[in-house]
Amino acid sequence: MDETTCMVDIAKFFLKFTVEESCGKCAPCRIGTRRMLEILEKITSGNGTPEDIERLERLAVAIKEGSLCALGQTAPNPVLSTLKHFRKEYDEHVIDHKCSCGVCKSLLTYTILPDLCRKCGICAKRCPVGCISGTLGKEAYVIDTSKCIKCGACEQACKFKAVVKR
Ligand code: SF4
Ligand code: SF4
Ligand code: SF4
CATH class of the missing domain: 3.30.70.20 (Alpha-Beta Plaits)
Structure with missing residues (x-):
């Protein structure tokens, strides 16, 4: 990863994996990760809003706390860590509707x-x-x-x- 890597896209990449791997036994992981992925898809397609970022954060915390096993408990980490260290990239996507890394096609x-x-x-x-x-x-x-x-x-x-x- 370098400055041409979009952190929102990276978070989406990891979440897609978790959604596919979730066994479905508990609702926070089964439903919550899917909802998180939908929000990330909305943001990377240029339709995101600042409220979506807040929703994403709230869901991430709830999924971590409510999931039965380590898969669900760690699933939100890529989102939480990119939000913590690369918040500006999220803001850029939802406020300016831009992806300065040139990765999110809809925003180019x-x-x-x-x-x-x-x-x-x-x-x-x-x-x-x-x-x-x-x-x-x-x-x-x-x-x-x-x-x-x-x-x-x-x-x-x-x-x-x-x-x-x-
Ligand atoms: S947290 Fe674990 S038990 Fe719950 S749905 Fe996800 S993989 Fe299954
Ligand atoms: S016409 Fe197209 S390919 Fe040729 S110099 Fe201009 S932008 Fe480039
Ligand atoms: S202008 Fe034409 S070739 Fe260039 S990106 Fe758009 S569709 Fe593709």
Whole structure:
């Protein structure tokens, strides 16, 4: 893990594992971890709110206290520790609706920097939904963000680093 690792995404990754492994015997683990995962999915898809973070914290504590075995008792740890040490990343997701690590796809926007664009048109040819337009050799290319499916093909295709994701 480094600065390009999204901590909210990491918490979601570990929680998915727990949800799959829960045997279902006790409600806090069986239902609670699933609810936590749903909240994390809501946050990483750009629909989270500050109240979701509070709900996540409350659920995490309740699951730790109410679960029968170590699986449920430790399941919320990735959420609690990332909340403790990387709270800013959670806030960024629910307040600014951004993932500065560029991991949470729904929160990304692909843009072409006109000053760097060499008007070669390669990105437009690679775009699977045809949402990049411009005039070869004359006009900098632009992305219609309302149609962009965030596949990243344009960023990979551009040799001039004119396509950026934010
Ligand atoms: S805490 Fe343990 S017993 Fe309870 S549902 Fe989870 S795995 Fe099963
Ligand atoms: S590939 Fe890069 S330089 Fe070429 S048109 Fe697209 S953004 Fe501009
Ligand atoms: S990210 Fe994909 S869909 Fe969006 S503009 Fe680039 S190539 Fe097209």
